Amino acid sequence: MSIQEKVKINKLPTGVPGLDEIVGGGLPEFSFNIIAGAPGSGKTTLAHQFVFANATPERPALYFTVLGESAIKMLRYQQQYTFFDPAKLPGSIRFINLSQVVLEKDLGAVLEQITKEVEKSNPAVVVVDSFRTMVRKPQSDMDLQSFIQRLALFLASWQATTFLIGEYAEDELRDNPIFTVADGLFWLRQTAERNSIVRKLQIIKLRGQDSVPGLHTFRITDAGVQAFSRTFGLTGHVKNAPSHRRLSFGITELDKMLGGGVREGDSVLIAGSSGTGKSVMATQFIAEGIRKGEPGIVAVFEERPQAYAERATSLGLDLETPQKDGKLTILYLRPLDLSVDETMHSILDAVKKIGAKRLVIDSLAGFEMALSPGFRADFRESLYRMIFALTGIGVTILSTVEVDESFTEFPFSTYSISFLTDDIIRLRYVSIDGQLRKIMVVIKMRGGNHAKDIREYEITSKGVVILGKRLTNYQGLISGIPVRTDRPDSTEETLQDTGIKRKL
Amino acid sequence: MRELARRLLAYEAVAGKTSELGEAATLRVYEKLRQSLGEFVGVAGFQSLAFRALTQAKSEAPSLWAVRLAADGSLQGLEEFKPQPGEFEPQLGSGKDQASEGGAALIARLLGLLLIFLGEALTLSLLRDAWPDIVLDDRGSIHGRKA
Numbered sequence: 001m002s003i004q005e006k007v008k009i010n011k012l013p014t015g016v017p018g019l020d021e022i023v024g025g026g027l028p029e030f031s032f033n034i035i036a037g038a039p040g041s042g043k044t045t046l047a048h049q050f051v052f053a054n055a056t057p058e059r060p061a062l063y064f065t066v067l068g069e070s071a072i073k074m075l076r077y078q079q080q081y082t083f084f085d086p087a088k089l090p091g092s093i094r095f096i097n098l099s100q101v102v103l104e105k106d107l108g109a110v111l112e113q114i115t116k117e118v119e120k121s122n123p124a125v126v127v128v129d130s131f132r133t134m135v136r137k138p139q140s141d142m143d144l145q146s147f148i149q150r151l152a153l154f155l156a157s158w159q160a161t162t163f164l165i166g167e168y169a170e171d172e173l174r175d176n177p178i179f180t181v182a183d184g185l186f187w188l189r190q191t192a193e194r195n196s197i198v199r200k201l202q203i204i205k206l207r208g209q210d211s212v213p214g215l216h217t218f219r220i221t222d223a224g225v226q227a228f229s230r231t232f233g234l235t236g237h238v239k240n241a242p243s244h245r246r247l248s249f250g251i252t253e254l255d256k257m258l259g260g261g262v263r264e265g266d267s268v269l270i271a272g273s274s275g276t277g278k279s280v281m282a283t284q285f286i287a288e289g290i291r292k293g294e295p296g297i298v299a300v301f302e303e304r305p306q307a308y309a310e311r312a313t314s315l316g317l318d319l320e321t322p323q324k325d326g327k328l329t330i331l332y333l334r335p336l337d338l339s340v341d342e343t344m345h346s347i348l349d350a351v352k353k354i355g356a357k358r359l360v361i362d363s364l365a366g367f368e369m370a371l372s373p374g375f376r377a378d379f380r381e382s383l384y385r386m387i388f389a390l391t392g393i394g395v396t397i398l399s400t401v402e403v404d405e406s407f408t409e410f411p412f413s414t415y416s417i418s419f420l421t422d423d424i425i426r427l428r429y430v431s432i433d434g435q436l437r438k439i440m441v442v443i444k445m446r447g448g449n450h451a452k453d454i455r456e457y458e459i460t461s462k463g464v465v466i467l468g469k470r471l472t473n474y475q476g477l478i479s480g481i482p483v484r485t486d487r488p489d490s491t492e493e494t495l496q497d498t499g500i501k502r503k504l
Numbered sequence: 505m506r507e508l509a510r511r512l513l514a515y516e517a518v519a520g521k522t523s524e525l526g527e528a529a530t531l532r533v534y535e536k537l538r539q540s541l542g543e544f545v546g547v548a549g550f551q552s553l554a555f556r557a558l559t560q561a562k563s564e565a566p567s568l569w570a571v572r573l574a575a576d577g578s579l580q581g582l583e584e585f586k587p588q589p590g591e592f593e594p595q596l597g598s599g600k601d602q603a604s605e606g607g608a609a610l611i612a613r614l615l616g617l618l619l620i621f622l623g624e625a626l627t628l629s630l631l632r633d634a635w636p637d638i639v640l641d642d643r644g645s646i647h648g649r650k651a
Contacts, residue, residue, distance in 0.1 A: 071545045072553070072621050079626060086625035090544075090633045097546030 009208050012161060015053025015083060016046060018227035018345070022201075022216050024209040027184070030159055031207070032152040034179065036168040037188030042199065042218070043165045044074065045081065046188070046225045047127045050163065052083050055092040059124030062117055063095045066110075067133035071097050081224045094121065102134050107147040110134060114151065118158050125161050132166035148181050173204070183207040189215075196372035198339070201227060217339035217375075228341035232348060232389045247358070247396055249281070250288030253466035254425075257442050257451040262423060264357075266446070267387045268398045272427030273405035276438055277459045280315060281425075282360045283308075284463045285398050286328070287317040294357035295327045297350045299343070301366025305330035308362075315463045326354050338370045340382030344389065351395060359390060363400040380420075387420050405429055405480070422446040427457075430480050439477055440466070454478070505619070508640075509533075509611035512631075513604070515638055527582050530607030537614060538577050540634045551577040553621075557613035565609040582607075 011026025020026050027033070027050070035043045047063075055061035065071045075095070078084055089095070094117075101113050118126065128151075134144070148164070155162045164182075170189070179185055185204040190197060199218050203211040218227040246261030255261045262268050262285075270278045286296040300308050308330055309319040322328035329350040333343055350356065361367060368379050375382065390397055399421070405428065424443040429436050438457050442450040453470035454477050474482035516532035542550040554577050562568045570581040618627045628640050 065544070065546075070549055072549055075544075075626060076621050076623075079623060086623070086629050089626060089629045090540075091629075095544030097542075097544055097549060099546040099548060 013053050015049035016225045022212045022229045024211045031183040032162045033184035034164045034182040035186045036166050041188035041190045042220050042225050047163045049224045054125050057091050061093045061125035062123040063127045064098050066098050083224050127163045129165040131164040152181050193374040198372050217341050228345050232344045248288050250284040259448050259450050265391050266422035268423040269421040270400045270425045271403050276427035277464050278400035281464050282362050283312045286360050289358040290322045290327050295354040296358040297356045298330045298360045301370050305332050339375050344386050359395050359397045361399040365402050505616045506612040509608045536634045560613045561609040565606040567606040
């Protein structure tokens with residue numbers, strides 16, 4: 001058989017944002033699927049989204065309800081979701097209650113009733129919610145298996161894509177013969193981690209389709225279920241070729257230290273203790289990008305966007321106008337139960353929307369705090385995936401991280417994430433001549449040469465300003481407690497960007 | 505809601521070739537609702553709604569005193585639209601009027617419950633499906649502000 005003769009499996013939209021990518025482009029047409037999970041895990045909502053996305057008057061959806069949630073209550077609650085279109089009922093979506101048959105008769109009668117309705121309506125989609133309640137009566141598992149086997153055969157013949165919804169606990173997953181019948185098995189989990197609720201879904205199997213393995217976080221909002229793929233929606237995206245373009249920081253002397261600026265597509269880390277100017281430098285970086293026609297995103301976790309923009313104004317940087325012009329988005333992300341995937345989704349949406357070239361994450365500590373406790377354990381791994389994904393599409397990322405000021409050590413980051421970054425700029429306090437001054441040094445620059453100089457800087461009304469030449473008359477600067485050497489002081493030098501004179 | 509109920513009763517009176525909005529029209533409207541709702545809420549679900557509606561309707565239309573529900577949710581005793589024993593019939597109007605008002609009260613209460621539980625949009629969708637020839641196109645229709 002040649003490749004042209006192979007059957008083509010159509011993919012149906014799931015109606016769940018993010019899920020199409022996870023299942024490999026859409027749900028296989030005519031597949032027989034089971035959605036399993038504990039009560040409250042979002043099974044019914046997910047099925048409803050699929051139904052509303054695919055039902056038409058010509059090929060309607062039949063939604064069989066059995067025992068459990070009353071149909072009228074279910075519709076009362078489900079219609080609160082934005083995907084719920086009442087006009088589709090009952091022409092395109094018919095809800096049929098099987099409680100009476102289940103209570104009074106056996107599974108054979110249930111199958112007969114379903115068969116009758118399917119023959120009458122010729123549906124494209126069939127849902128049985130919840131099929132497991134049908135065996136609360138004294139019937140064996142074999143009865144249910146036989147019922148499902150016959151139902152699967154019948155519905156496949158009628159070219160219907162089917163969802164059976166069932167309440168299952170985690171330990172029931174193994175060796176359950178019912179699951180062998182299904183083409184697709186969707187498992188929804190909901191766990192409490194300290195005070196946060198974390199929802200995850202897993203495609204345990206999906207015949208004929210290359211689904212994304214692993215656990216994907218999802219959230220239920222007024223728009224229904226929204227899934228966040230571990231691949232951040234970038235499956236199949238070709239990684240951008242490395243760029244040799246340099247991006248200016250907006251701080252002339254720092255650009256020189258970086259050999260002309262940050263390489264486009266790099267991940268830059270600015271590490272320093274509180275008050276050293278990390279956020280100021282980040283703001284200058286994003287403002288300079290906007291000035292050069294490179295839209296930017298700032299993800300803030302520790303202050304509101306308005307406060308962030310106002311602080312920029314005090315540095316003479318206008319972040320209000322570019323926001324209005326669609327050149328800048330300041331994302332405030334702090335629900336305390338975020339997943340990295342969800343955060344990434346917000347960032348990627350913003351990146352796509354404004355064509356962002358620069359991204360500031362201010363700060364990694366705030367980012368970590370915004371995550372639910374369970375995700376904090378995976379923070380490094382998540383950061384790796386996030387940075388890899390974003391730099392892969394050509395975005396230059398600048399992250400700030402607070403490090404404890406130590407006078408015996410010189411740590412780059414408390415997260416041991418230095419390996420994730422291409423460039424590291426370290427800021428720190430030093431005690432000089434009875435003053436607590438600030439120095440910066442470029443620690444690392446992957447793929448490029450950089451200055452080895454340790455430079456003193458100040459935070460002025462124009463932002464971070466690097467002073468004079470490198471500090472040559474001190475030893476042990478990075479210890480924070482340098483010792484003045486015999487080398488003569490530098491002569492008075494003009495502050496590079498301000499015109500202020502100061503004796504170093 | 506009472507106005508909408510009357511519209512449905514009037515429609516079914518014509519469809520049933522009777523000029524009165526009494527027993528026959530009430531039964532036709534009620535049965536259509538029972539079929540339509542029973543499909544998705546189940547027999548027990550419909551029976552519960554109907555029982556509540558009947559209880560409410562009886563408080564405002566005493567002529568329904570003899571009406572009761574069967575286990576399948578169907579109406580029984582509707583033919584006995586009449587004043588309660590001891591009531592002075594002339595004060596209550598004619599038997600036909602009472603039947604008409606009793607039927608309208610019951611249907612209105614049932615529609616009212618649907619409106620409470622399912623909301624306007626979904627209730628209208630269901631009614632449009634059951635009565636495709638009746639124009640139910642805006643809030644006025646369901647709230648009785650538009651004939």
